[in-house]
Amino acid sequence: MQKLSLVDKLLFIVNSLLATMLLISFLSYYISPNTFSFISFISLSIPFLIILNLLFIIYWILKLKKQFLLSTIILLIGFQFITKFYSFSEKKVLLTNDxxxxxxxxxxxxxxxxxxxxxxxxxxxxxxxxxxxxxxxxxxxxxxxxxxxxxxxxxxxxxxxxxxxxxxxxxxxxxxxxxxxxxxxxxxxxxxxxxxxxxxxxxxxxxxxxxxxxxxxxxxxxxxxxxxxxxxxxxxxxxxxxxxxxxxxxxxxxxxxxxxxxxxxxxxxxxxxxxxxxxxxxxxxxxxxxxxxxxxxxxxxxxxxxxxxxxxxxxxxxxxxxxxxxxxxxxxxxxxxxx
Missing domain, CATH: 3.60.10.10 (Endonuclease/exonuclease/phosphatase)
Known part of the structure; x- marks a missing residue:
């Protein structure tokens, strides 16, 4: 991080915390609230965490910094959650017997x-x-x-x-x-x-x-x-x-x-x-x-x-x-x- 400015170093710390939270929150998909209820509470924040990590990716890419890899890797790990959050194309097959x-x-x-x-x-x-x-x-x-x-x-x-x-x-x-x-x-x-x-x-x-x-x-x-x-x-x-x-x-x-x-x-x-x-x-x-x-x-x-x-x-x-x-x-x- 020696090539980063003080502001960017602070931002990367925030980015790291948000990326870690997102990674942990993915576990809510697999862990029952009866086993660990608090992680289900965190799951409510996944949409916010996805957006914030995407914003950090854009920020680091625009600055040509390799720090964009952190959030990118986390989002790739949880790619299935992206498709649940946003669907890119509508399927239109309208049959009379549907x-x-x-x-x-x-x-x-x-x-x-x-x-x-x-x-x-x-x-x-x-x-x-x-x-x-x-x-x-x-x-x-x-x-x-x-x-x-x-x-x-x-x-x-x-x-x-x-x-x-x-x-x-x-x-x-x-x-x-x-x-x-x-x-x-x-x-x-x-x-x-x-x-x-x-x-x-x-x-x-x-x-x-x-x-x-x-x-x-x-x-x-x-x-x-x-x-x-x-x-x-x-x-x-x-x-x-x-x-x-x-x-x-x-x-x-x-x-x-x-x-x-x-x-x-x-x-x-x-x-x-x-x-x-x-x-x-x-x-x-x-x-x-x-x-x-x-x-x-x-x-x-x-x-x-x-x-x-x-x-x-x-x-x-x-x-x-x-x-x-x-x-x-x-x-x-x-x-x-x-x-």
Whole structure:
């Protein structure tokens, strides 16, 4: 470092710390929060760390300094995380017999007027009607909003002891079986429906994992609040771990290929995501474009997913920029051929 100026030496120290943090945070993909909960907390920072390391690479290259190699090597080690953060090209194969699967956390159709706008519930309904998904999975469904969502088949599960909201699966195709996993000690849940199209049957899970209960727009991060936040988030991570295990165990007992979609309340760098993605493709990674931001925050957080059986072909994936909830709706077009 003798050829670096004092400022550059200080910057390289910062660069080294950020690169080390990024390398350590990659472990969150493989280590269960039940084993080491704090590393899962670090995983939330991976998108920020990726961007900061990219900025350092650009800085050192512009200065023609070999220090760019540090962050470059770390990012190459975690290259799979780059593709989860950003997809460079959208796949567009739009077939008439594609199965259109939409997942949408509607935040109870704006029941408590979180969005200062009139008729948000009706706008959600109109949007769904326009896109006309074949299978629609709604999280935070509230039955008091009497929207005329017309589908021939549906399964709705309301947790009456938790604010009277729940989850719903609507389908244009026959539902032959449905049920609820009933997460314990949680207002969140996962439901499923076995859906028949032509001669094939698939199982669709509508998942809403434990919320981290983070509100960056309102919380002030004093030292005391930061510690309380860390404890609260780590508890939520552990609940998510148990919920993911329950979903996998339930899925293993099914004889049908499956799709898991919904609000994971966690990102694509987490152990929970990696666990639920077992033997599945992330529709965004296969056919999406951009950051895939699905949560309404100034940074591109992707916490809503559609995971498909590897034998299904994902032809297209979109995140829709409509601000009728704190989440954005996502939809995948899937070639429904289970042979």
């Amino acid at each position: 199965l259109k699967v939409m997942s949408y956390n509607v935040r109870m159709f704006n029941l408590y007027n979180w969005i200062d706008e009139k008729n948000v519930d009706q706008k959600i309904y109109d949007f769904i009607k326009e896109k006309s998904p074949d299978i629609l999975c709604i999280q935070e469904f509230h039955p008091s909003k009497e929207l005329d969502i017309k589908y021939p088949y549906q399964y709705v599960k309301i947790r009456t002891n938790h604010n009277n909201f729940g989850h719903a699966i609507f389908s244009k195709y026959k539902i032959i079986k449905s049920g609820s996993l009933d997460f314990s000690n949680s207002s969140n849940n996962a439901i499923f429906a076995d859906i028949v199209k032509d001669k094939d049957t698939i199982r669709v899970y509508n998942v809403h994992l434990e919320s981290l209960k983070i509100n960056p727009k309102e919380e002030t991060l004093t030292q005391e609040n930061s510690e309380k936040l860390r404890i609260r988030v780590e508890k939520a991570f552990k609940k998510q771990t148990n919920q993911a295990d329950l979903i996998l165990l339930h899925q293993e007992k099914a004889t049908y290929k499956s799709i898991i979609c919904g609000d994971f309340n966690n990102n694509a760098f987490s152990w929970v995501y990696n666990t639920l993605k077992t033997n599945k493709n992330d529709a965004f990674e296969v056919a999406g474009k951009g950051f895939g931001k699905s949560f309404d925050y100034h940074f591109p957080f992707r916490i809503d997913f559609i995971l498909t059986d590897k034998k299904f072909e994902v032809n297209n994936f979109k995140t829709y920029d409509v601000k009728y909830s704190d989440h954005y709706p996502i939809m995948a077009r899937i070639n429904f051929n289970t042979n």
